[in-house]
Structure formats: C-alpha cells, structure tokens
Amino acid sequence: MVPINYYIILSAILFTLGVVGVLIRRNALIIFMSVELMxxxxxxxxxxxxxxxxSFSGQIFVFFVIAVAAAEVAVGLALIVEIFKTKRxxxxxxxxxxxx
Amino acid sequence: xxxxEPTHSGFFFLVPWLVFAPVIGLxxxxxxxxxxxxxxIGTVASLASGAAFVISVLLAYSISxxxxxxVRWQLAEWIHIGDLQLDWTFRVDSLSTTMMLIVSGxxxxxxxxxxxxxxxxxxxxxxxxxxxxxxxxxxxxIAMMMILVSGDSYLMLFVGWEGVGLCxxxxxxxxxxxxxxxxxxxxxxxxxxxxxxxxRIGDFGFLIAAFIMFWAFGSFQFDQVFEAAQHAAPGTILAxxxxxxxxxxxxxxxxxxxxxxxxxxxxxxxxxxxxHAATMVTAGVYLITRSAELYxxxxxxxxxxxxxGAVTALFAATIAVGQYDIKKVLAYSTISQLGFxxxxxxxxxxxxxxxxxxTHAFFKALLFLSAGSVILGLERGHHHAEHAHRGKxxxxxxxxxxxxxxxxxxxxxxxxxxxxxxxxxxxxxxxMRNMGGLRKTMPVTFWxxxxxxxxxxxxxxxxxxxxxxxILLDASLRYPIVYWLLSIAxxxxxxxxxxxxxxxxxGEPRHGAALHAQESPRVMTVPLMVLAFLSLVGGALNLPxxxxxxxxxxxxxxxxxxxxxxxxxAVAGISTVLALLAIAASWYIYGxxxxxxxxxxxxxxxxxxxxxxxxxxxxxxxLYQAIIVTPFVKIYQFVADVIDWRFWxxxxxxxxxxxxxxxxxxxxxxxxxxxxxxxxxxNGLAGVTQWLSATMRRIQNGFVRSYALSVLLGVVLIxxxxxxx
Numbered sequence: 059m060v061p062i063n064y065y066i067i068l069s070a071i072l073f074t075l076g077v078v079g080v081l082i083r084r085n086a087l088i089i090f091m092s093v094e095l096m097x098x099x100x101x102x103x104x105x106x107x108x109x110x111x112x113s114f115s116g117q118i119f120v121f122f123v124i125a126v127a128a129a130e131v132a133v134g135l136a137l138i139v140e141i142f143k144t145k146r147x148x149x150x151x152x153x154x155x156x157x158x
Numbered sequence: 159x160x161x162x163e164p165t166h167s168g169f170f171f172l173v174p175w176l177v178f179a180p181v182i183g184l185x186x187x188x189x190x191x192x193x194x195x196x197x198x199i200g201t202v203a204s205l206a207s208g209a210a211f212v213i214s215v216l217l218a219y220s221i222s223x224x225x226x227x228x229v230r231w232q233l234a235e236w237i238h239i240g241d242l243q244l245d246w247t248f249r250v251d252s253l254s255t256t257m258m259l260i261v262s263g264x265x266x267x268x269x270x271x272x273x274x275x276x277x278x279x280x281x282x283x284x285x286x287x288x289x290x291x292x293x294x295x296x297x298x299x300i301a302m303m304m305i306l307v308s309g310d311s312y313l314m315l316f317v318g319w320e321g322v323g324l325c326x327x328x329x330x331x332x333x334x335x336x337x338x339x340x341x342x343x344x345x346x347x348x349x350x351x352x353x354x355x356x357x358r359i360g361d362f363g364f365l366i367a368a369f370i371m372f373w374a375f376g377s378f379q380f381d382q383v384f385e386a387a388q389h390a391a392p393g394t395i396l397a398x399x400x401x402x403x404x405x406x407x408x409x410x411x412x413x414x415x416x417x418x419x420x421x422x423x424x425x426x427x428x429x430x431x432x433x434h435a436a437t438m439v440t441a442g443v444y445l446i447t448r449s450a451e452l453y454x455x456x457x458x459x460x461x462x463x464x465x466x467g468a469v470t471a472l473f474a475a476t477i478a479v480g481q482y483d484i485k486k487v488l489a490y491s492t493i494s495q496l497g498f499x500x501x502x503x504x505x506x507x508x509x510x511x512x513x514x515x516x517t518h519a520f521f522k523a524l525l526f527l528s529a530g531s532v533i534l535g536l537e538r539g540h541h542h543a544e545h546a547h548r549g550k551x552x553x554x555x556x557x558x559x560x561x562x563x564x565x566x567x568x569x570x571x572x573x574x575x576x577x578x579x580x581x582x583x584x585x586x587x588x589x590m591r592n593m594g595g596l597r598k599t600m601p602v603t604f605w606x607x608x609x610x611x612x613x614x615x616x617x618x619x620x621x622x623x624x625x626x627x628x629i630l631l632d633a634s635l636r637y638p639i640v641y642w643l644l645s646i647a648x649x650x651x652x653x654x655x656x657x658x659x660x661x662x663x664x665g666e667p668r669h670g671a672a673l674h675a676q677e678s679p680r681v682m683t684v685p686l687m688v689l690a691f692l693s694l695v696g697g698a699l700n701l702p703x704x705x706x707x708x709x710x711x712x713x714x715x716x717x718x719x720x721x722x723x724x725x726x727x728a729v730a731g732i733s734t735v736l737a738l739l740a741i742a743a744s745w746y747i748y749g750x751x752x753x754x755x756x757x758x759x760x761x762x763x764x765x766x767x768x769x770x771x772x773x774x775x776x777x778x779x780x781l782y783q784a785i786i787v788t789p790f791v792k793i794y795q796f797v798a799d800v801i802d803w804r805f806w807x808x809x810x811x812x813x814x815x816x817x818x819x820x821x822x823x824x825x826x827x828x829x830x831x832x833x834x835x836x837x838x839x840x841n842g843l844a845g846v847t848q849w850l851s852a853t854m855r856r857i858q859n860g861f862v863r864s865y866a867l868s869v870l871l872g873v874v875l876i877x878x879x880x881x882x883x
C-alpha cells in the first residue's frame with residue numbers, strides 16, 4: 059500500500075507544474091494543457107483521499123471535474139480557433155487590447 | 159330679547175328687504191340695464207326705492223301697533239370672536255323708522271326726478287351710456303343708507319357710514335373727466351377725492367370712538383354700550399362722545415371738516431339733493447341722536463357739540479351770502495342748517511333736531527331739485543339761443559314729454575353733432591349772474607322755489623318755521639350764546655335766500671340763456687310738487703301746541719324723557735321778525751334795483767372787503783391749503799424723497815443691505831466658502847480619483863498571465879493566512 063503522502067506530494071508537484079506552466083508560457087494551447095494538469099492534480103488528490111477514507115464521494119466528484127474539464131476544453135479550443143482566425147496567433151500576450 | 163320673537167305681530171320680517179330691495183334694483187339695472195330704455199332703468203330704480211318706502215311705512219305701522227316696542231331682527235351671524243358676539247341685526251324702533259321713511263321717501267321722489275334730469279344731463283355732457291350707472295349708484299346709496307339707519311350696533315352703522323361715503327364719492331365724481339362746465343378737467347374728480355379724504359378724517363374719529371367703546375365696554379351693540387356707559391368713568395364717555403363728534407363733523411359737514419360739501423356740488427343735482435342735503439349728511443345728526451344716552455352723560459361734550467353746530471350755522475350762513483353759484487349757496491345753506499341740527503342734538507333737544515332733519519330734508523331737497531330745474535332750464539335756453547343764433551331753423555325744443563320723446567332724441571343727437579365742432583364754451587348755467595327774470599319763463603319752478611325758500615327762511619306757517627323755532631326755543635332755555643348765534647344765522651339764512659330769489663327769478667334776464675330758459679318736464683316738477691306740499695305742511699308733524707307733539711311722542715318710544723315745550727311767543731316772534739327783516743333787507747338791496755348784466759354785486763359795493771371775504775369763503779380753503787395741505791405736501795415730499803428714496807432706498811437698501819450682501823456673498827461666501835471650501839473639496843475629490851485611476855490603470859496591463867499571477871498571489875495569501883492563523 060503506497061502511503062497517502064506520496065499521492066499528495068505527487069499531486070502538489072503536478073499542480074505546481076500546472077501553475078508555473080500557466081504563468082510562464084505564452085502559447086494558449088500550452089496554458090490550456092497546464093490548466094488540465096492542475097485539474098488532474100486535484101483529481102489525483104481527491105481519488106487518493108477517497109480511497110483513504112473508504113468513500114465514493116471523492117471519486118464521484120472527480121467524474122464531475124472530468125466532465126466539466128471536457129466541456130471547458132471544447133469551449134476553450136473553439137475560442138482559440140476564433141482568436142487565431144482574427145489575430146493569426148495564439149500568443150496570449152498579443153491579446154492585451156483590454157489594458158487600462 | 160335679542161331676536162324678534164314670534165309674538166310680535168306686524169311686518170317686522172320685512173326689515174331685511176329695506177336693503178335687499180334697492181340691491182335687487184341695482185342688480186337688475188346692472189345685469190339687464192343695457193337693453194333697457196332710459197325710462198325702464200329709471201322705473202326699476204324708482205320702484206326699488208319705492209319698495210323700501212312701502213316697507214318703511216309698514217314698519218312704522220307695526221311699531222305703532224306694538225306701542226313702540228323695540229324689535230331686533232337678526233338676519234345672520236357676523237362676527238363671533240371670544241366674548242364679542244356681533245350679529246347682522248336690524249333694529250326697528252321709532253327713531254330708525256323715522257330715518258328709513260325720510261331716506262326712502264325723499265329718495266324715491268329724487269329717483270323719479272332724476273329720470274327726467276339725467277335724461278337731459280347725459281345729453282348735455284355727451285355720454286348717454288352713463289344714465290344707467292347713475293341709477294345703479296343711486297340704488298346702492300339707498301341700500302347703504304338703510305344699513306346705516308337700521309343697524310343695531312355701531313359697527314353695522316359704520317358699514318353703512320362708509321358705504322354712503324363711497325356712494326358720495328362715486329356720485330360727486332360722476333362726471334369725473336370734466337369740470338362743472340363740461341370742460342375736460344380734473345375738477346370734479348378732485349372734488350370727489352376731497353370729499354372722500356375729508357370724510358376719512360371724520361371716519362377716523364368715529365373709529366377711535368368705537369375702539370374706546372370696545373376697550374371700555376367690550377361691545378358695539380347699542381343697548382349694551384348704553385348700559386355699560388352708566389357705570390363708566392366720565393372721562394371715557396367724554397372721549398367717546400368727542401371723537402364721535404369728529405366723525406359727525408366729517409359726515410355732517412361741520413367746522414372744521416365742512417370744506418368738502420361745497421365742492422361736492424360737482425355731482426349731478428339729484429345727488430346734491432339726495433346725498434348732500436337730505437339724507438347722507440344728516441347721518442351725523444342721527445348718530446348723535448342714536449347715542450343720546452352717551453351724550454346726556456357728558457354735559458361738556460354736549461356743550462361742545464352745540465357750540466360747534468351753532469358756530470357752523472352762523473359761519474356757513476355768512477359765506478352763503480357771498481356766493482354766486484346757485485348750488486353753492488344751497489350747499490352753504492345746508493352746512494348752516496346741519497349746524498342747527500347738530501346744535502339741537504348737542505343741547506339734548508333730540509326731537510327738535512330730528513324734526514329739523516325731517517323738514518330740512520323736505521325743503522332742501524325741494525330747493526336743490528328746483529335749482530336743478532333752473533340749471534337745466536338755462537341749459538335748454540342756452541342751446542335754444544345758440545341754435546337761433548346759428549340760424550339753422552331748427553326748433554331746438556328740449557322740453558321733455560313722452561309724446562315727443564323720439565323726435566327729441568334726434569334733435570339731441572343733432573345738437574351733439576353741432577356742438578362737437580364748436581370751441582369750448584364757458585357759459586356757466588349755475589351762475590346766478592347769468593340768470594334773472596326766470597319767474598316768467600319758468601313759473602312752476604319759481605313757485606316751487608318760493609315755497610322752499612319760505613320754508614328755509616322760517617316764515618310761518620311753513621315747515622322750517624316750526625322746526626327752527628323749536629331749536630331756538632331749546633337753545634334759549636339751555637345755552638343763550640347758542641341761541642344768539644343761531645338767531646343771527648337764521649337772519650342770514652333768510653337774507654341769502656331772499657338774495658337768491660331776487661337774483662334768479664326777478665329783474666331782467668342777464669344772459670341769452672335766461673331769456674330763452676324753458677320750464678322742466680312733468681317728471682321733474684311732480685316730485686317737486688310733492689316735496690313742496692311736504693315743506694308746506696311738514697310742520698304739522700310736531701306743532702308746539704298741546705296734543706300736537708306727534709313726532710315727540712313717536713320718538714319718545716326710543717328716546718326717553720322727551721319734554722314737549724309749548725310755543726314761546728317771544729322766541730317765535732323774534733325769529734319771525736328777523737326772517738322778515740332779512741327778506742326786506744334782501745329786497746332793499748337786490749329786489750328794488752335788480753342786478754343788471756355785468757354789474758357787480760350791490761352788496762359788494764356797500765361792504766367791500768367783507769363781501770369779498772364771504773365770496774371767497776373766508777379763505778378757509780386757502781387757510782387749510784396753507785396750514786395743512788402745503789406742509790403736508792412738503793412733509794410727504796420730504797418723506798418720499800429724503801426718507802424713503804435717499805435714506806431707505808439709496809442708502810439703506812442699496813448701500814447697507816445690498817452692499818453688505820454683495821460683500822458677504824462675494825468675499826466671504828464666494829471667495830472663501832465656495833471657492834476655497836466647496837470647490838477645493840470637489841476638485842480635490844476629482845484629483846484624488848484621477849490620481850488613483852492613473853495609478854491603478856497600470857495594473858490593468860491586459861496580459862492574462864499577470865492577472866493569473868495576481869490570482870495566485872491572492873490564493874497563496876488567503877491560504878497562507880488560513881493555515882497560519
């Protein structure tokens with residue numbers, strides 16, 4: 059039996075990777091993938107806790123997260139396609155026309 | 159007691175209609191009068207006045223049936239404030255009914271006379287439209303006079319008192335845009351203003367008296383005042399009665415406030431007869447008689463009133479001798495006769511005063527209306543002469559008769575057209591120097607005038623003799639000085655009336671107008687005949703013989719302790735001899751050698767300066783001008799120019815108030831409070847906001863990743879806080 063700490067540490071590392079990816083990368087697709095990474099880090103933590111406390115609620119929650127993430131990807135990819143059509147780029151720093 | 163109880167049989171319920179009847183008459187004329195013919199307007203007005211007379215007769219009958227018991231008839235509540243309970247209550251007693259009978263009786267006759275008089279007057283003055291207005295005013299006057307005499311309190315009396323003053327003003331200024339000769343001028347409107355203002359001075363006295371009354375007794379109601387006066391301090395009564403005398407002097411034209419009455423002759427002659435001889439000016443006499451119980455408590459006031467009346471009687475009589483205007487002579491005669499009445503009521507001889515009031519109403523109305531007939535006769539003669547002179551071949555006949563009404567209408571209009579292009583004429587139909595010999599051309603008027611003159615001069619057995627004699631008799635018993643003043647006044651009265659008769663009706667015509675003068679129509683002469691009849695037999699009201707003191711007994715219902723004096727042959731003899739002497743003297747001066755055209759007055763040749771004084775009214779108007787009007791004008795100019803304009807307006811308002819305001823608003827409010835306070839705050843707020851937004855907008859750099867970083871930092875901070883808490 060792998061101790062719970064290993065899962066939590068792995069989850070934290072994955073989440074941090076996701077955060078750093080969102081913050082430092084300019085490619086919208088990469089950022090998207092980093093966001094997915096953060097979601098799945100959270101999923102991993104919830105599944106781990108679920109098995110520890112012998113309850114399904116964590117795993118059910120994970121299904122919800124996966125469904126929402128799928129929907130998010132669908133919308134997000136559509137947005138990125140549209141942005142690329144107008145800006146000919148998917149660099150997020152190019153999309154700064156709302157600056158004050 | 160304060161309400162008419164149902165036990166009173168009689169016609170007391172008709173009392174309010176004394177006022178309503180003339181008001182209805184004037185409303186009919188006011189609303190529908192434009193479509194009425196002149197006769198219709200006059201008939202409506204006369205009927206309204208006649209209705210009041212019928213009601214007065216019924217009231218008098220009811221009083222005698224009820225043995226003179228006082229009846230109050232409450233019409234409406236008026237003023238109820240605290241303890242003051244003042245109602246619109248009519249008072250029917252023998253005194254008020256006497257006044258009602260005089261006002262409505264003489265008033266009705268004068269209304270009828272005015273139908274004929276105003277028909278011509280409006281045509282001579284070229285404004286036919288004003289005919290209706292005249293009768294509206296006349297009816298209003300009757301209504302106001304009825305309120306005056308029938309009121310049950312001093313305040314209700316005052317309403318009528320002011321109302322008749324207003325009517326007097328309106329009617330004196332009836333031809334307000336011209337003078338008495340019809341030339342464009344302010345003379346008539348000035349006369350109206352003078353009457354009104356002088357009357358206001360008198361009213362001021364009346365008001366002060368009423369205020370003292372209310373302050374001391376807490377009531378205006380006659381009986382309550384008289385009741386309270388029995389226990390009041392003598393000084394209070396004296397003050398009330400003397401201030402009331404000021405009101406009487408204003409309304410009844412006594413020294414020193416008589417000056418308005420001669421000028422009031424600017425009004426049409428029926429007005430002079432009705433308001434300024436027979437009724438309104440006697441309101442003061444009525445007021446003193448009504449307040450008899452107050453005056454009997456203040457002997458000093460009685461003496462002052464009697465003396466005022468006597469001095470006025472003599473003073474005005476001397477002025478009348480020197481006048482040339484036929485109406486002015488009668489006006490001064492009226493002042494003089496009012497002096498007799500005031501002297502009588504001042505002496506406590508209330509019955510004698512009321513008796514003279516009644517007979518005077520008859521014969522002075524007769525004289526004034528006859529004078530009006532003379533004036534119109536002269537106007538007609540003047541037109542006739544003018545017409546004949548122009549050789550137009552028109553008849554120019556002006557005598558009114560109903561058959562000729564239409565033809566005349568046209569002839570009047572023709573006159574109007576002719577006269578419009580003429581230069582302003584200066585013929586004065588009032589001037590006795592333009593008259594003479596009218597006995598032949600106007601015989602009816604002559605005889606009527608003779609009757610009025612003999613009654614006024616006090617010749618046996620005319621009405622004036624009996625009433626004047628009663629006053630003289632009372633005076634001889636009470637105040638000898640008043641007796642002598644009045645006797646001399648009576649002498650002058652007979653003299654100036656004799657002078658007038660000789661100048662107007664005898665001798666040769668001194669002007670073309672007098673030569674062609676025409677008699678007045680019947681609508682004017684018939685009321686005069688009625689008045690002449692009353693002047694002839696009016697003395698029978700109160701003959702100084704046992705069993706004939708009818709008026710005395712009648713008024714005894716209201717005025718207690720009436721003493722009936724028997725005829726005193728010495729007093730009667732002296733007054734008769736004086737009257738006859740005066741008439742003889744007037745014949746000697748004016749009748750023996752009649753005045754010729756352009757000749758100066760024979761009395762002026764004999765007396766010189768004294769006559770000039772009388773002719774100029776002893777310069778009283780000039781004196782008032784010098785000691786009252788001129789200083790007053792200077793004072794009000796000073797007040798207006800210096801006090802009001804320069805001090806209040808220029809200095810106080812402009813400099814002090816406006817300047818201070820400007821300074822305060824400009825320096826204190828604008829510069830400091832507004833600019834440095836409020837503006838600075840508002841601007842500072844804007845500046846801070848601007849600075850804040852300028853600073854903050856740098857954060858909004860539009861880079862999604864930097865936003866994500868701040869989200870992360872926020873999360874770290876919150877989570878760190880939660881963990882480390």
